[in-house]
Amino acid sequence: MTALYEKYRPSSIDEYMGHSDIVQSIKHIIRKPSCASCFLFFGSKGTGKTTLARIFFKMLNCDGRCTGCEKCTKSSDLREIDSSRYRHIDKVEKIVEEFYYRPIFSFYKLYIFDEAHALSVYSFNALLNVIDKVPSYIKIIFITTRIDRIPDTICSRCVVYRFVPFDNMRIYKYIRSVAYREGIDIKKENIKTIVKYAKGDIREALNRLESFLVSSDLPDILKAKDIYKMIMFIYKKKLTSLRKVLYRISDKVIDYRDVLSDMLDMINRLIYRYRYISLGRIRGWVIKEINYTRTLHPSFYWFAAFLFSLYGKQKSSKR
């Protein structure tokens, strides 16, 4: 069975959602006779970099919408390179030699260096020597999630595009439409949870939707009750109890930063609830809590204690 994210990978520019500024810019650039040869796509994972690079090939050789012509479906002129396997200079030199062979079926040959940060210094240097003077039928796209690991000398020779994470509303609508097309009966709340944990990464959102499809549950979602319990145990310095909760939820947690971000979310909501209380009073609580938790780890425990104090006050105000 194909994974949902592969099944729904856009294959034409019309299906490609968002990043309209990048799409417009590419459309504009590739029509120019003096089009640049090198491009750099960077941004966090699941933001559509690889997908757009593949569509780029179609845009170069056809109109970007076609799904069947020889110019854009024959893969021999599109080379997708797993950079981690091209750390050795000999391999990169072989690719450089290929640059001098004209495309067979298409107007342009496209080389996509995916995860380009995995290339070695030697590989980058070998490319650096040629990318300024590649034949006009060669286009190169470097893709990376780690722009800091791409040499400046390469960056400065590329047209650089930054892929920002998709906004939550867009992912929400997209997941809702995919769920509908797949016939998945899923509640609004569950879609919201999927979106929240995806953090702008569509692949992650589709993977979570897929796990829901399989089990009708969102297994790795932490319950607010557990978050609260952990905070309370930290506050009361009941570390054995804390460890028990952590052990119980350990199979649900993929990334422990989610636990912290859930705490921060809770704090945000509580602060919003307390927006009418004077800042002076909040400051008073904070100072009190800092004094109390001075011995604990400063950043984490401070937040936990602060949250606990707000939560306690909220409870007593309800009575």
Ligand SMILES: Nc1ncnc2c1ncn2[C@@H]1O[C@H](COP(=O)(O)OP(=O)(O)O)[C@@H](O)[C@H]1O
């Ligand atoms: N613009 C988009 N519109 C719709 N789906 C997208 C888009 N970009 C990415 N996706 C979905 O996300 C998945 C991962 O995209 P990909 O391009 O591989 O991300 P990246 O290379 O940035 O990690 C794709 O298989 C596709 O299902």
Ligand SMILES: [Mg+2]
């Ligand atoms: Mg990718």
